[in-house]
Amino acid sequence: MESNHVNGNCCDDQYHPSAPEKTADLPPLDEEEAIELADLYKLFADSTRLRIIIALLGVEMCVIHLAERIGMSQSAVSHQLRQLRQARLVRCRREGQLAYYSLMDEHVSSMIQLGLEHIREE
Amino acid sequence: MESNHVNGNCCDDQYHPSAPEKTADLPPLDEEEAIELADLYKLFADSTRLRIIIALLGVEMCVIHLAERIGMSQSAVSHQLRQLRQARLVRCRREGQLAYYSLMDEHVSSMIQLGLEHIREE
DNA sequence: TGAATATATGAACAAGTACTCATATATTCA
DNA sequence: TGAATATATGAGTACTTGTTCATATATTCA
Numbered sequence: 001m002e003s004n005h006v007n008g009n010c011c012d013d014q015y016h017p018s019a020p021e022k023t024a025d026l027p028p029l030d031e032e033e034a035i036e037l038a039d040l041y042k043l044f045a046d047s048t049r050l051r052i053i054i055a056l057l058g059v060e061m062c063v064i065h066l067a068e069r070i071g072m073s074q075s076a077v078s079h080q081l082r083q084l085r086q087a088r089l090v091r092c093r094r095e096g097q098l099a100y101y102s103l104m105d106e107h108v109s110s111m112i113q114l115g116l117e118h119i120r121e122e
Numbered sequence: 123m124e125s126n127h128v129n130g131n132c133c134d135d136q137y138h139p140s141a142p143e144k145t146a147d148l149p150p151l152d153e154e155e156a157i158e159l160a161d162l163y164k165l166f167a168d169s170t171r172l173r174i175i176i177a178l179l180g181v182e183m184c185v186i187h188l189a190e191r192i193g194m195s196q197s198a199v200s201h202q203l204r205q206l207r208q209a210r211l212v213r214c215r216r217e218g219q220l221a222y223y224s225l226m227d228e229h230v231s232s233m234i235q236l237g238l239e240h241i242r243e244e
Numbered sequence: 245t246g247a248a249t250a251t252a253t254g255a256a257c258a259a260g261t262a263c264t265c266a267t268a269t270a271t272t273c274a
Numbered sequence: 275t276g277a278a279t280a281t282a283t284g285a286g287t288a289c290t291t292g293t294t295c296a297t298a299t300a301t302t303c304a
């Protein structure tokens with residue numbers, strides 16, 4: 001009934017040669033932080049939100065214009081913007097009737113960039 | 123009924139000052155590519171898969187050991203490994219009864235790294 | 245003030261998904 | 275060959291989530 005592996009003589013300390021240099025600078029993750037990190041990636045894990053983010057790269061845009069640009073309803077875009085706003089991935093600047101949205105920082109575009117590199121490589 | 127925004131005189135070409143240099147090197151995304159990119163991020167958008175990936179940083183590990191490490195059932199881990207395998211984020215090397223898993227390339231750890239930086243900044 | 249426009253949001257519904265359970269496949273060893 | 279171990283996977287279920295629809299809030303302008 002007991003697995004051989006609890007004795008720790010199966011996979012421990014078998015470093016994989018392909019990415020050894022990446023190991024040291026990544027501290028281990030507890031479950032709470034894993035959930036927090038997953039929640040961040042969830043925001044990028046929807047094509048509508050991705051297209052909103054990409055539309056906002058370098059520019060700020062109001063909701064209606066954003067909705068027209070990506071071909072979704074105003075309501076759908078507004079719901080998604082709320083999530084991005086609450087996660088502080090975008091900021092909102094109101095001017096009269098309009099709400100201008102823009103990206104919060106460069107981490108966002110860096111993550112998009114890295115993801116794009118990955119899918120375009122293969 | 124018609125919005126003012128279709129005339130294009132609302133938000134166009136209003137570059138946002140915070141990240142202007144990031145704009146040029148990111149080509150626009152069509153919907154198909156947005157979906158592909160979202161599918162990639164979906165793989166990182168689950169804490170169990172994240173903990174599997176992080177457990178595999180720099181090392182290769184068999185399924186049972188992986189399951190013990192992150193405190194999930196063998197079945198749950200195997201199901202998630204299948205997704206990671208099909209997306210080519212991990213590779214599998216069989217040796218006897220054991221299946222040793224390791225990360226496919228450095229893009230994976232780079233994306234984890236970037237995400238961690240983001241959540242640890244605020 | 246009242247109409248028009250822009251945005252936000254609650255409710256409901258449909259689609260996706262991560263887990264468990266049971267079981268199949270595969271390998272080792274007696 | 276048969277038992278034990280490791281892994282994979284289909285079915286079922288509970289939960290999450292993205293959309294639509296209706297409506298609320300807010301601002302501008304006549």
